[in-house]
Amino acid sequence: MANKLQVELVTPEGRVFSEEADFVLAPGVEGDLGVLPQHIALLTPLRTGVVTIRNEEAEHVLAVSGGFLEVLPDKVTILADAAERAEDIDEARAEEARKKAQELLAQNVGNEEAVMALERATLRLQVAEIRRRRHGHSPPPQ
């Protein structure tokens, strides 16, 4: 019986992650979902949030903006609208996107889209921060 999960994370722009893992934590719409090998099969929509993938070598943290999670006993597939590994996040860009979304919201413009853009930007900043804390990096200059 397989005691590993093959994890695939795919966006419309391509494959962001493909590795064997021991554990996946993902933000399901009904709550966070922890998946170990031999989990029962399920399919659920995802919230915009942090995905953590753990194996013997490392713990990977990714920002995932919506999509679906499919679980099979030996495989986890995430189809996301957008996703970035923590190390690939451009913080200046996320900060810019956060400011722009906040400005639009303050002016009551494009509210629904601006709320989602704000969620994505805030998540990216949060994931970059998690990575920095882990690596003991100091915060970027203001």
Ligand code: ATP
């Ligand atoms: P922006 O306004 O900065 O484009 P966005 O939230 O509108 O942000 P998305 O439409 O979610 O961007 O993503 C478009 C593409 O850009 C995706 O491939 C996504 O992974 C990538 N991306 C968006 N923001 C960042 C970021 N801060 N760092 C790295 N990649 C990013």
